[in-house]
Amino acid sequence: MNTTDRLVVAVDGPSGSGKSSVSREAARRLGAAYLDTGAMYRAVTLACLDAGLDLTDQDAVAAFIPGSEVTVSTDPAQPQVVRIAGREVTEAIREPFVSERVSAVATNPRAREILVGLQRDVIASHRRIVAEGRDITTVVAPDADARVLLTASEEARLRRRGLQLGGTQSEESLAAQVTGRDRKDSALVNFTTAADGVVTLDSSDLDFEQTIQALLDIVAAAVQGEGQAPQAQPQEDQHEPEQREPRQAQA
Numbered sequence: 001m002n003t004t005d006r007l008v009v010a011v012d013g014p015s016g017s018g019k020s021s022v023s024r025e026a027a028r029r030l031g032a033a034y035l036d037t038g039a040m041y042r043a044v045t046l047a048c049l050d051a052g053l054d055l056t057d058q059d060a061v062a063a064f065i066p067g068s069e070v071t072v073s074t075d076p077a078q079p080q081v082v083r084i085a086g087r088e089v090t091e092a093i094r095e096p097f098v099s100e101r102v103s104a105v106a107t108n109p110r111a112r113e114i115l116v117g118l119q120r121d122v123i124a125s126h127r128r129i130v131a132e133g134r135d136i137t138t139v140v141a142p143d144a145d146a147r148v149l150l151t152a153s154e155e156a157r158l159r160r161r162g163l164q165l166g167g168t169q170s171e172e173s174l175a176a177q178v179t180g181r182d183r184k185d186s187a188l189v190n191f192t193t194a195a196d197g198v199v200t201l202d203s204s205d206l207d208f209e210q211t212i213q214a215l216l217d218i219v220a221a222a223v224q225g226e227g228q229a230p231q232a233q234p235q236e237d238q239h240e241p242e243q244r245e246p247r248q249a250q251a
């Protein structure tokens with residue numbers, strides 16, 4: 001493999017396992033784009049709330065998505081930018097107000113179908129990409145060159161999320177945001193056990209750098225298995241840093 005070869009890496013896992021941070025840095029080192037599919041679920045949730053939609057009305061939510069103009073940047077070397085119809089919502093989608101409601105979209109089968117289609121379009125539009133979420137290894141990109149389930153113990157995931165939020169959260173609130181949300185989200189998607197052909201990477205006892213290295217090793221081994229030589233060096237992805245999801249791709 002050299003950085004001109006096509007490469008798709010799929011990473012799934014529960015909340016706080018390190019999917020976003022580890023995938024982003026691995027993408028940067030691989031000269032690949034980075035797709036945070038969770039940001040898409042969050043942005044759609046916020047767009048629906050802004051439009052005054054009832055999130056439990058699954059048909060209305062699904063019908064709303066194609067016109068919502070959600071965009072998520074894909075350059076891992078730049079800070080993430082998320083927009084709804086041109087308006088920047090990068091920070092707003094991380095607010096507890098959204099985190100507490102996003103599972104309503106994540107458990108809406110029609111909404112998932114539309115978002116999966118959009119995510120496949122983004123993946124197809126990049127020569128090299130690392131995509132992460134809950135169903136990338138199984139539904140969005142089951143043919144990815146490398147498929148990884150990134151896990152960590154509940155204790156490690158709660159600790160990491162607590163540190164990430166600056167120690168501001170009560171134990172109860174953290175549990176609701178991490179394990180509570182995972183419980184809701186797993187109604188339609190299994191992201192706790194690896195599907196056939198998916199490599200489990202348990203980061204409980206690994207630090208951040210060790211986890212990135214372990215992921216890059218899995219990618220290198222997978223690509224070698226496909227008959228290419230591994231290489232992990234920084235290189236800018238050739239595509240636009242910000243990717244607009246094609247509206248015609250929506251159901």
Ligand SMILES: Nc1ncnc2c1ncn2[C@@H]1O[C@H](COP(=O)(O)OP(=O)(O)O)[C@@H](O)[C@H]1O
Binds near residue numbers: 013014015018020209
């Ligand atoms: N192996 C690791 N060891 C220690 N901290 C980690 C590790 N992996 C990720 N982190 C940190 O844990 C926090 C949660 O990671 P994040 O990537 O947001 O997880 P996820 O996307 O799975 O919810 C971040 O602050 C991140 O820097």
Ligand SMILES: Nc1ccn([C@H]2C[C@H](O)[C@@H](COP(=O)(O)OP(=O)(O)O)O2)c(=O)n1
Binds near residue numbers: 134135
């Ligand atoms: N491929 C995906 C990605 C995210 N989701 C859902 C699950 C989560 O509740 C939300 C937000 O995802 P995100 O990755 O930002 O979640 P974390 O806060 O990092 O745990 O979207 C999903 O159902 N499928």
